[in-house]
Amino acid sequence: MWGRKDSAGRAAYRWSMEEANPMQIHDIATMSLAEIMSRWPPTIRVFLERRMHCVGCPIAPFHLVADAAGEHGLSYDVLLAELEARAGRDAGRLPP
Secondary structure, eight states, X not given: OEEEEOTTSOEEEEOOHHHHSSSOOEEGGGSOHXXXXXXXXXXXXXXXXXXXXXXXXXXXXXXXXHHHHHHTTOOHHHHHHHHHXXXXXXXXXXOO
């Protein structure tokens, strides 16, 4: 938020998009797999197509995308890009 004065000299404020939205912008790379699948159900398809058993896995609430890529011998960058595409967002910054 930044302050300014209106024409009468009173304080006026302009809110940024992040401040106007009480929900924070999320970075998919820092979210657990369970959070990703719960928030963006289309991402489940990425795991199923790659024959990953992350869907329903008891470790999914604790694993990040990097963990899953490493465990399954996959490229982190490719997996992250596919998840972002299925979530319908880009650049890893996903609004809730």
